[in-house]
Amino acid sequence: xxxxxxxxxxxxxxxxxxxxxxxxxxxxxxxxxxxxxxxxxxxxxxxxxxxxxxxxxxxxxxxxxxxxxxxxxxxxxxxxxxxxxxxxxxxxxxxxxxxxxxxxxxxxxxxxxxxxxxxxxxxxxxxxxxxxxxxxxxxxxxxxxxxxxxxxxxxxxxxxxxxxxxxxxxxxxxxxxxxxxxxxxxxxxxxxxxxxxxxxxxxxxxxxxxxxxxxxxxxxxxxxxxxxxxxxxxxxxxxxxxx
Numbered sequence: 001x002x003x004x005x006x007x008x009x010x011x012x013x014x015x016x017x018x019x020x021x022x023x024x025x026x027x028x029x030x031x032x033x034x035x036x037x038x039x040x041x042x043x044x045x046x047x048x049x050x051x052x053x054x055x056x057x058x059x060x061x062x063x064x065x066x067x068x069x070x071x072x073x074x075x076x077x078x079x080x081x082x083x084x085x086x087x088x089x090x091x092x093x094x095x096x097x098x099x100x101x102x103x104x105x106x107x108x109x110x111x112x113x114x115x116x117x118x119x120x121x122x123x124x125x126x127x128x129x130x131x132x133x134x135x136x137x138x139x140x141x142x143x144x145x146x147x148x149x150x151x152x153x154x155x156x157x158x159x160x161x162x163x164x165x166x167x168x169x170x171x172x173x174x175x176x177x178x179x180x181x182x183x184x185x186x187x188x189x190x191x192x193x194x195x196x197x198x199x200x201x202x203x204x205x206x207x208x209x210x211x212x213x214x215x216x217x218x219x220x221x222x223x224x225x226x227x228x229x230x231x232x233x234x235x236x237x238x239x240x241x242x243x
């Protein structure tokens with residue numbers, strides 16, 4: 001019986017912490033919950049909070065899936081190329097630091113693609129580089145789609161939707177960016193069960209292990225109260241001039 005993602009990730013994956021360097025990955029409560037939601041649902045909208053490790057979780061989840069399933073295909077879509085390169089570095093760090101006896105051989109390994117000997121593949125792309133990637137995918141994950149410019153998210157979402165239409169999964173993982181845009185409309189529709197294809201998961205930062213009244217005060221001082229509400233408390237705010 002193969003280990004679950006949480007068992008495998010906690011035992012073998014490593015990540016780079018901004019302060020402590022290379023450390024073992026440790027799933028928090030919300031990663032454990034999101035793992036089960038990803039397994040149980042074909043479509044998921046995760047309204048995340050900042051610095052909760054959700055992008056890291058998504059990357060490592062895809063890596064585990066690719067290593068443990070024959071021919072498993074996935075794309076992680078970011079806003080800009082620098083974000084897609086960041087996701088790629090997370091994957092590469094985790095892979096490079098696996099014990100040699102459990103590593104799969106790679107057929108391709110570069111800044112945007114990781115392809116294994118079992119025919120599984122992970123692509124890390126900015127949304128502007130999705131053109132021509134029309135083959136069927138087992139999962140497509142949009143990272144921070146609420147922050148795509150203009151109608152970029154809606155246009156690319158509709159373009160890649162057919163790639164997951166037969167049994168594939170679509171996950172939208174983003175913090176809020178005001179009461180506007182296609183992500184917000186999808187979230188509202190899913191939240192009120194208006195013929196939506198999505199399950200909504202909205203973890204609370206206040207349940208995070210790092211939460212404290214002192215940290216909340218620091219965030220409020222550094223981000224402004226409005227920034228705190230949006231970035232960490234997950235509120236969709238009314239737009240105003242200057243934001």
